[in-house]
Amino acid sequence: MGKLAVRTLRAVLALVLTGTGLVQAMMVWTLVSGNDPEDGTLPLTALRVITILGMASVQVALVCVWRLVTMVRRGTVFSHAAFRYVDGVIGAIVAAALLWFAVTAVDAPGQRDDPGVTVIMGGIGVAVLGVALIVLVLRMLLAQAVARDVEATQMQAELDQVI
Numbered sequence: 001m002g003k004l005a006v007r008t009l010r011a012v013l014a015l016v017l018t019g020t021g022l023v024q025a026m027m028v029w030t031l032v033s034g035n036d037p038e039d040g041t042l043p044l045t046a047l048r049v050i051t052i053l054g055m056a057s058v059q060v061a062l063v064c065v066w067r068l069v070t071m072v073r074r075g076t077v078f079s080h081a082a083f084r085y086v087d088g089v090i091g092a093i094v095a096a097a098l099l100w101f102a103v104t105a106v107d108a109p110g111q112r113d114d115p116g117v118t119v120i121m122g123g124i125g126v127a128v129l130g131v132a133l134i135v136l137v138l139r140m141l142l143a144q145a146v147a148r149d150v151e152a153t154q155m156q157a158e159l160d161q162v163i
Helices: 003-033 042-074 081-111 116-160
Strands: none
Touching: 003 042, 042 081, 081 116
16 A cells, blocks of 8 residues: 555545544534524434444544554554454444434334335445445455465475575
């Protein structure tokens, strides 16, 4: 990964992390302070809490991707330490999907006239879970690469002993 790509990716990650943090802080302040311009009904409060938690899951994924990019730059991504961060990304995506299903459930009573919206929202949740499965497959590829790297290191050590 080139230096320009790493810098650009880190800038985007930092920008998104800062933005989600600021929005989270404003939403928490609105919930806690009681200065809510809305009427404070349960669905609006629930949607705000779900949104705050959803942003937290995005932030977890961003931090994990940041750490993986750091490992790529150092050349240590093909190690067992990388699995922790890949698992963090998978967990964050699954959490986001579950939160999206919660949004769908909170919104469903308001969609009685058009239940297709609820079905579409459920489909989006399934698609997000599909992204988690894709990352899981990539994790399996990483496991194979780590195993090959360990095997190559052992073979190199054996070859060095022979020579």
